[in-house]
Amino acid sequence: MSAAAQERPLRIGEVAELTGTTPRTIRYYEEIGLLPEAEDREHGKRRHYTPDDVERLRELLRLKDLLGLSLDDLKRIVEAEAARAVLREQWQQTEDPTEQRQILEEALVHLAAQLKLVRARRTEIERLESELVARQRRVKSRLKSLG
Amino acid sequence: MSAAAQERPLRIGEVAELTGTTPRTIRYYEEIGLLPEAEDREHGKRRHYTPDDVERLRELLRLKDLLGLSLDDLKRIVEAEAARAVLREQWQQTEDPTEQRQILEEALVHLAAQLKLVRARRTEIERLESELVARQRRVKSRLKSLG
DNA sequence: CTGCTAGCTTACGTTTACGTAAGAAACCGC
DNA sequence: GCGGTTTCTTACGTAAACGTAAGCTAGCAG
Numbered sequence: 001m002s003a004a005a006q007e008r009p010l011r012i013g014e015v016a017e018l019t020g021t022t023p024r025t026i027r028y029y030e031e032i033g034l035l036p037e038a039e040d041r042e043h044g045k046r047r048h049y050t051p052d053d054v055e056r057l058r059e060l061l062r063l064k065d066l067l068g069l070s071l072d073d074l075k076r077i078v079e080a081e082a083a084r085a086v087l088r089e090q091w092q093q094t095e096d097p098t099e100q101r102q103i104l105e106e107a108l109v110h111l112a113a114q115l116k117l118v119r120a121r122r123t124e125i126e127r128l129e130s131e132l133v134a135r136q137r138r139v140k141s142r143l144k145s146l147g
Numbered sequence: 148m149s150a151a152a153q154e155r156p157l158r159i160g161e162v163a164e165l166t167g168t169t170p171r172t173i174r175y176y177e178e179i180g181l182l183p184e185a186e187d188r189e190h191g192k193r194r195h196y197t198p199d200d201v202e203r204l205r206e207l208l209r210l211k212d213l214l215g216l217s218l219d220d221l222k223r224i225v226e227a228e229a230a231r232a233v234l235r236e237q238w239q240q241t242e243d244p245t246e247q248r249q250i251l252e253e254a255l256v257h258l259a260a261q262l263k264l265v266r267a268r269r270t271e272i273e274r275l276e277s278e279l280v281a282r283q284r285r286v287k288s289r290l291k292s293l294g
Numbered sequence: 295c296t297g298c299t300a301g302c303t304t305a306c307g308t309t310t311a312c313g314t315a316a317g318a319a320a321c322c323g324c
Numbered sequence: 325g326c327g328g329t330t331t332c333t334t335a336c337g338t339a340a341a342c343g344t345a346a347g348c349t350a351g352c353a354g
Contacts, residue, residue, distance in 0.1 A: 011330075011331075012330090012331070012332095013330065013331080022312085022313085023330090023331075024312065024313065024314085025311080025312065025313095027332090027333095028311070028312060032311095043332085043333085044318085044319060044320075044331090044332055044333075045319090045320070045331090045332080046320065046321080046330085046331055046332075047331085047332090062271070062275060063275075065215060066268070066271055066272055066275055068212060068215060070310075070311090071310075071311070072310090097293055097294065100293060101290060101293050104286050104289055104290045104293070105290070107286050108283065108286055108287070108290075111279055111282055111283045111286065112283075114279055115276065115279050115280070115283070118272060118275055118276045118279060119276065121213070121272055122269065122272045122273065122276060124209070124213055125213055125265060125268055125269045125272060126269065128209060128210075128213055128265055129262065129265045129266065129269060132258055132261055132262050132265060133262070135258055136255065136258045136259075136262070139251050139254050139255055139258065140255070142251055143248060143251045143252070143255075146244055146247060146248055146251070147244070158300075158301075159300090159301070159302095160300065160301075169342085169343085170300090170301075171342065171343065171344085172341080172342065172343095174302090174303095175341070175342060179341095190302085190303085191301090191302055191303075191348085191349060191350075192301090192302080192349090192350070193300085193301055193302075193350065193351085194301085194302090217340075217341095218340075218341070219340085
């Protein structure tokens with residue numbers, strides 16, 4: 001469905017480059033279940049990725065770095081998303097609008113939870129920033145009073 | 148000079164409580180030179196702290212958590228501040244306004260560097276936040292179109 | 295003085311998140 | 325087909341940031 005899936009598959013080194021990480025990290029994330037393993041890859045053969053996979057990994061790294069989440073935290077998020085994805089498949093097939101609504105509402109809950117985290121962080125950062133600005137002002141005024 | 152220094156000294160457990168960390172962490176920070184060690188404490192006797200020390204530790208923990216700085220990064224910051232403090236003492240005694248100005252300007256450089264870090268973080272956080280909001284909107288509109 | 299709790303020192307242990315090395319196999323260009 | 329690069333698997337190594345345990349002491353409460 002995604003246009004991205006049509007293009008030449010990316011190799012692990014390219015993905016690492018694009019996301020600013022290393023092949024080892026990518027394999028490790030797969031190993032702990034943070035990234036999915038292609039079930040049809042034969043032993044010893046190369047992994048390949050789509051641009052969507054790159055975006056996915058970028059997002060995980062962002063959550064990790066910006067929110068300070070551990071890989072375990074991320075895994076929980078990923079698993080929750082996966083669970084919702086399963087339900088989505090089941091329920092979209094039945095085309096029952098009541099169930100579909102429930103799925104979307106769960107997605108909203110999920111997003112609200114993440115937003116809460118992000119906004120809390122932003123608030124803390126802003127407080128830190130304004131304290132630094134205040135100090136800056138004090139130093140500047142002392143500089144002025146020195147002539 | 149600080150009013151805080153007049154009050155009953157705090158023990159390590161209280162400081163840990165107040166900063167949301169543990170005594171072990173505080174001792175560790177002292178061990179690696181992140182927190183100063185009172186030079187007059189006899190071997191085996193208790194550490195004690197002022198409310199200013201608590202604030203100091205809070206700030207370090209904030210920089211660590213919000214900016215994702217390592218203890219090594221923090222140590223560099225602390226050392227830079229200490230170096231500036233030494234110069235301040237020396238030069239304030241001489242009461243040479245030219246030197247005093249230089250100290251203040253160095254402080255500004257220091258603050259500007261930290262502010263740059265903090266603002267970069269805030270920008271990233273804000274981008275993440277707006278992406279989440281966008282997703283939220285999409286889900287909400289799909290909900291509405293479901294009736 | 296006597297308990298009791300919290301703190302001290304020393305030292306080894308642990309978790310997280312990968313790094314690194316070795317040997318083999320997969321592609322890719324020629 | 326072949327050399328060169330990249331990847332694969334397996335497994336051991338490691339740095340950072342503390343945790344934990346043991347034996348001992350400070351210092352206060354009664």
